[in-house]
Amino acid sequence: MRRLGVWIRAKITLSVLFSLMVFFIFLVTVVITGVLFFLAHFFGLINDEIAKGGIVLPIIILISCILIGTTISGFASRRMVKSIREFIEATKQLAAGDFSTRLYLKSPPEYRILSENFNRMAEELGGIEILRTDFVNNFSHEFKTPIVSIKGFAEILKHDDLSREERDEYLDIVIEESARLASLASNVLELSKIETQTILTDKQMVNVGEQIRQCVLLLAAKIEKKHLDLELNLYDYSLSGSKELLNQVWLNLLDNAIKFTPEHGTITIEMKRPAGLLEMVFRNTGSGIDPEAVPRIFDKFYQADTSHSAAGNGLGLTIVQQIVSLHGGTIVCESEPDQSEPDQATAFIITLPSETSK
Structure with a gap:
């Protein structure tokens, strides 16, 4: 029986759930209103004049249905509102940068699909954030290394006591590191250009x-x-x-x-x-x-x-x-x-x- 209940909950879609909820609210409202009026008439709270009157009784029934229906709707919608609040809270955490946030809504099926897509999105965003951090760190390292090298050898070249061979050696290193820096900048720009390209135009x-x-x-x-x-x-x-x-x-x-x-x-x-x-x-x-x-x-x-x-x-x-x-x-x-x-x-x-x- 438990497995049957789980299977039924998994098969009930959101539209069917809404229809069942509306029917349940309507049915319970009618039943409670009928029971209350029966008891009121039984104990003499409603006399025959009111019951046979033209407009008083329908107004009393209408007000009773509104109050009872609203109360039942409030209790019945608490579970659905709770799921929506969970989703809102999860999106807030995700927007704040917490990519470990996960949703585990099981039913109805639309909520389960929503949870799966949300979790997949959070996982992808987490991966992108890691890649972005790695890219910044690696780029900073690769960019900084030749600059530090160029700066160091440029300071050495200011000394007057260097031989011609040493000066040429240090200049070659500066030229090599400058070429490496230019190559890095060109490759980053080329990669950025290719990554933003979705179709081949040429x-x-x-x-x-x-x-x-x-x-x-x-x-x-x-x-x-x-x-x-x-x-x-x-x-x-x-x-x-x-x-x-x-x-x-x-x-x-x-x-x-x-x-x-x-x-x-x-x-x-x-x-x-x-x-x-x-x-x-x-x-x-x-x-x-x-x-x-x-x-x-x-x-x-x-x-x-x-x-x-x-x-x-x-x-x-x-x-x-x-x-x-x-x-x-x-x-x-x-x-x-x-x-x-x-x-x-x-x-x-x-x-x-x-x-x-x-």
Whole structure:
């Protein structure tokens, strides 16, 4: 019986509950009014003249119904008003910044759905707040570090007793840190621009194979400097998208591969064409990425290299993921640092929808 009662409460919708409440109030009002008038007539409080009168009796009945109905309505609506008050209190706490607030209204079903949506909203807002705090903290750190470095070496350069070699070394550091600062500002602005973009307005047919070949030519000097082997398995496959944004994806991934591949290592770029899709794989040898770091590799300012020995500010892969998502695709990172085969260390796999291919 208890389970049946729970099932019935779960199935009664808000409109049905209102209808039942109105019917209950009306029924109880009529019954109580009838009983009171019967008792009043039985004990002689209402004589035959009043009962047979034209307007006095209906007025008495009307007033009695209003008083009794209002009293019953007040008691009957307390539970519903209590649920609404709980919701109002929860929204106040949420508006005040308490994202741990949760609602647990069970019935009617509309209130249960309201609770579930409210709790989901509170959870999402809490996640956004954490991301915002992390973004501010990380940005402040990444922004402050080169400024402090530039300031320190600029003060040293004021000394007259520096040799020419020391002065040139310190100037190179100032130039390098200035470039890092400019890169950080550009990446933040680019990421902000991409995040606010919901649709692609400059779509055109892009030859992805040719784009990647051009990126290889642009970064050829870096590849030769580290004596890297480059294995390309590219085709002239095309897809509809933003030529400029897609070019950023290939440049970022290739530059990352060069950066984290040791000297005389190997970078492999290959293309596949599953049904209606275009898949690009950027794979490089090296020490790989720690399994605990892989889920966070696309977070803003996150760098798996905690020593920060490699140049970068942790925004490149975030930008790549945003651009791929904007094109309706996915990107995943696979890394097996303990694997015996070195050419399988780290791979980034991009899958994009391709309506038309050559």
